[in-house]
Amino acid sequence: MALKFNRNKHNSKIILDGERWERxxxxxLMSLVREPPPGVVVDSDxxxxxxLWTINMTGAEGTxxxxxxxxxQFKFSPKYPFDSPEVTxxxxxxxxxxxxxxNGHICLSILTDDWSPALSVQTVCLSxxxxxxxxxEKKRPPDNSFYVKTCNKxxxxxxxxxxxxxx
Amino acid sequence: xxxxxxxxxTAKDAVVSMCGHxxxxxxxxxxxxxxxxxxxxxxxKAAISKDKVIPLYGRGSKQQEDPRNKVPPRPAGQRTExxxxxxxxxGFGDGGFHMSFGIGxxxxxxxxxxxxxxxxxxxxxxxxxxxVNPEDEVLSKLFLYVAITxxxxxxxx
Ligand SMILES: [Zn+2]
Ligand SMILES: [Zn+2]
Numbered sequence: 451m452a453l454k455f456n457r458n459k460h461n462s463k464i465i466l467d468g469e470r471w472e473r474x475x476x477x478x479l480m481s482l483v484r485e486p487p488p489g490v491v492v493d494s495d496x497x498x499x500x501x502l503w504t505i506n507m508t509g510a511e512g513t514x515x516x517x518x519x520x521x522x523q524f525k526f527s528p529k530y531p532f533d534s535p536e537v538t539x540x541x542x543x544x545x546x547x548x549x550x551x552x553n554g555h556i557c558l559s560i561l562t563d564d565w566s567p568a569l570s571v572q573t574v575c576l577s578x579x580x581x582x583x584x585x586x587e588k589k590r591p592p593d594n595s596f597y598v599k600t601c602n603k604x605x606x607x608x609x610x611x612x613x614x615x616x617x
Numbered sequence: 618x619x620x621x622x623x624x625x626x627t628a629k630d631a632v633v634s635m636c637g638h639x640x641x642x643x644x645x646x647x648x649x650x651x652x653x654x655x656x657x658x659x660x661x662k663a664a665i666s667k668d669k670v671i672p673l674y675g676r677g678s679k680q681q682e683d684p685r686n687k688v689p690p691r692p693a694g695q696r697t698e699x700x701x702x703x704x705x706x707x708g709f710g711d712g713g714f715h716m717s718f719g720i721g722x723x724x725x726x727x728x729x730x731x732x733x734x735x736x737x738x739x740x741x742x743x744x745x746x747x748x749v750n751p752e753d754e755v756l757s758k759l760f761l762y763v764a765i766t767x768x769x770x771x772x773x774x
Contacts, residue, residue, distance in 0.1 A: 532651045567623045568659035
């Protein structure tokens, strides 16, 4: 309690907001733990201030990723949910997919231009699950090696061109 | 049921958009400020603006303070008179009402796929749907007032 009070003093303009958005993240976490999308496993312990989550994902049965395990990282800025979360695949197994770069960056419009504060971790997970599930051929994006060498660490800094979304 | 679509809490100083989506006014206001050039409903992506949301007032419960005095102020409720006075567009603020009707009914996906050839939904399509650009609206109102002024001046002169 004392800690919270101190932090608020620094930034009096977002006192209410800060608590509000932390509450929203807490709510999201609860509902995600309670009713995760298929193949998604979330640990209810996501660190102290909830600004960094790791989510485990298993490739759905009957898809090219069946049985594979992936880890997604969500990074939330203080402006969440007005600002989209930074979402990347991390860990040893990055799915081989035409919209996923080998450094874990994901080309998905709801993560930048089409983000809306009515979206949530849950809906983002669902989009990623369906993006993987509808894949017909496992391959990297055509510009993978160039992109990985030149991109910013933060995928949100990339000006994505949402190419062929038939996959 | 009456949870804000942004903070996921019970809506506070609630407003509802023309497309029927509920928000706290402070939450929606912040979203409109975030992307001032692209004001879309967070839920359904219909065009949305400060003038086109309706505040909801529950019965009596806690009316100690007028929510509109808070910052940011919540837009006031609009009343359209039951009978048409025969001079449309004269009253302040009723232009918003007339123009906002045709918005909800268009099928999204149809236009999207036609214009983008299978790309993901891009927001620019909303400009093709007859949604009024806020700047145009201001401009057309300005012209209207100038016209009215000249008209009155002619009458007096
Ligand atoms: Zn709210
Ligand atoms: Zn809506």
